[in-house]
Amino acid sequence: MFEDKQLQCCDCAKTFVFSAGEQEFFAVKGLINQPKRCENCRVICRVSRAGKSADSVSKAVCFQCQSEFLLPFRPTGYKPTFCNKCFRAKKVENQSDSTLVSA
Numbered sequence: 001m002f003e004d005k006q007l008q009c010c011d012c013a014k015t016f017v018f019s020a021g022e023q024e025f026f027a028v029k030g031l032i033n034q035p036k037r038c039e040n041c042r043v044i045c046r047v048s049r050a051g052k053s054a055d056s057v058s059k060a061v062c063f064q065c066q067s068e069f070l071l072p073f074r075p076t077g078y079k080p081t082f083c084n085k086c087f088r089a090k091k092v093e094n095q096s097d098s099t100l101v102s103a
């Protein structure tokens with residue numbers, strides 16, 4: 001089984017948690033490399049790689065767990081926004097209606 005790991009971000013040098021759930025997600029996707037960046041730096045990196053300015057990154061509050069996170073775009077204000085964790089959890093929920101019992 002997977003256990004939460006502490007990793008250091010190569011951009012901002014902060015430690016962040018590579019959670020058991022994420023590790024499982026990586027394993028399922030066949031990804032061998034661990035993430036090098038924290039969640040926020042990953043968003044900034046993705047935006048700059050897409051050729052957009054860092055201005056298009058905006059702060060949002062998760063509709064479900066109320067934690068702050070960065071969005072790679074400006075939210076329209078109509079839809080509730082979810083952090084990666086809750087978004088992924090919702091996806092799993094939708095895929096397997098009644099069979100899945102989450103930890």
Ligand SMILES: [Zn+2]
Nearest residue numbers: 009012038041
């Ligand atoms: Zn970082």
Ligand SMILES: [Zn+2]
Nearest residue numbers: 062065083086
């Ligand atoms: Zn959340």
